[in-house]
Amino acid sequence: MKVTEHIAQAKDTLISFEILPPLKGKSIESIYEHLDPLMEFKPAYINVTYHRSEHMFKKKADGAFEKVEIRKRPGTVGICAAIMNHYNIDAVPHLICGGFSREETENALIDLNFLGVDNVLVLRGDAPKNETFFEPEPNGNSYAIDLLDQVAHMNNGIYLEDDLQSGVKTNFCIGVAGYPEKHFEAPNMQTDMSHLKRKVENGADYIVTQMFFDNQKFFDFVGKCREMGITVPIIPGLKPLTSKKQMTTLPRIFHVDIPTDLSTEILKCKTDKDVEQVGTEWLIAQSKELKAFGVPVLHYYTLGKPKVVRKAVETIM
Ligand code: FAD
Numbered sequence: 001m002k003v004t005e006h007i008a009q010a011k012d013t014l015i016s017f018e019i020l021p022p023l024k025g026k027s028i029e030s031i032y033e034h035l036d037p038l039m040e041f042k043p044a045y046i047n048v049t050y051h052r053s054e055h056m057f058k059k060k061a062d063g064a065f066e067k068v069e070i071r072k073r074p075g076t077v078g079i080c081a082a083i084m085n086h087y088n089i090d091a092v093p094h095l096i097c098g099g100f101s102r103e104e105t106e107n108a109l110i111d112l113n114f115l116g117v118d119n120v121l122v123l124r125g126d127a128p129k130n131e132t133f134f135e136p137e138p139n140g141n142s143y144a145i146d147l148l149d150q151v152a153h154m155n156n157g158i159y160l161e162d163d164l165q166s167g168v169k170t171n172f173c174i175g176v177a178g179y180p181e182k183h184f185e186a187p188n189m190q191t192d193m194s195h196l197k198r199k200v201e202n203g204a205d206y207i208v209t210q211m212f213f214d215n216q217k218f219f220d221f222v223g224k225c226r227e228m229g230i231t232v233p234i235i236p237g238l239k240p241l242t243s244k245k246q247m248t249t250l251p252r253i254f255h256v257d258i259p260t261d262l263s264t265e266i267l268k269c270k271t272d273k274d275v276e277q278v279g280t281e282w283l284i285a286q287s288k289e290l291k292a293f294g295v296p297v298l299h300y301y302t303l304g305k306p307k308v309v310r311k312a313v314e315t316i317m
Helices: 003-009 029-041 076-087 102-114 144-155 189-201 215-227 246-254 260-268 272-293 306-316
Strands: 014-019 045-048 054-059 065-070 090-096 119-123 173-178 206-211 234-238 297-301
Touching: 003 090, 003 173, 003 206, 003 297, 014 029, 029 076, 029 306, 045 076, 076 090, 076 102, 090 102, 090 144, 102 144, 119 144, 144 173, 144 189, 173 189, 189 215, 206 215, 206 246, 215 234, 215 272, 234 272, 246 260, 260 272, 272 297, 272 306, 297 306
Parallel strands: 014 045, 014 297, 045 090, 090 119, 119 173, 173 206, 206 234, 234 297
Antiparallel strands: 054 065
16 A cells, blocks of 8 residues: 555554665564564554665785675565565665666566555665765666656656656655755755755655654744645654764764754763663654654654664554
8 A cells, every 4th residue: 555545544643664674694584573573553664775785895816906886785675575475564665866777776666566565765865885976877867856757657657668658557656755954965955945846746745754853843844845835744754862872973974963952861871771761762752742743654763773663652652
């Protein structure tokens, strides 16, 4: 079922979770171990992230180094199929522009359609580690909107070859990302929001936000979207804070602020266990307030912390 259908039929705030594929070589059991403790909350769907390959240097037999491309977390499409089969629940694969030609993307979409996947979250992706700027592949999509256009075309039976309207019409529900604190590359909020608006005008069915720790930023973002005429559902993305290290890594990697009240409490903590306690309480307070605000779904980035997310979700159910 489509994410938008879940939302339309819901009588209360829905819950969804986001997971990463395991590192190459691990079995699907690691995914089930991660998700099992969360399934009692009857999530509407599970998102599975997509990871581009990284450039690495590998030592050859002659001692010289060669540049190789290694995808450390493959398996998004297969994991979605396994989750749907194992839990009888919808899975939402992320699709990214980075590292993929348009043809490879088309093939992934054909696979997803054969597997009965109804949803995709379309994203641009970031530059590989050690590279400063995002570069599309030759014949790849440059921005999320280009990838979105490709999916929307397939939803109208238009495939790459000859652009003929002769293909099977897919029927994907398309999600896109939004940034309550602005995407880090955008020169200002207004420009970023106008790019978001274009994604919606071109067929995005809903928006999921980057994580944030100050609900007011989300409320302001929703207000701006509505003022601009963006009417699709806006789903808040929530992440538990569980270590002191995240006080620097989250702002650096995700370009989000940690509110002073939260950082003050965390800096007082002696152990990461204490940080986890503070982070969980903050997540509960955020979730309760967002639920009262009337968000359609609370989307949790579980990323290795299912137990913390579990503690938060059980208090708001
Ligand atoms: P875009 O919408 O393409 O925007 C990127 C930047 O370009 C923005 O600054 C925007 O303002 C600007 N822009 C957009 N369109 C245009 C245009 N036509 N012309 C000029 N500028 C433009 N990354 C992964 O690799 N895998 C994942 O699974 C993944 N999942 C994510 C899930 C969520 C909910 C979120 C919020 C992010 C996720 N990311 C993931 C990270 C994401 O790929 C990065 O944040 C990336 O830098 C931007 O992606 P986007 O889809 O927002 O890009």
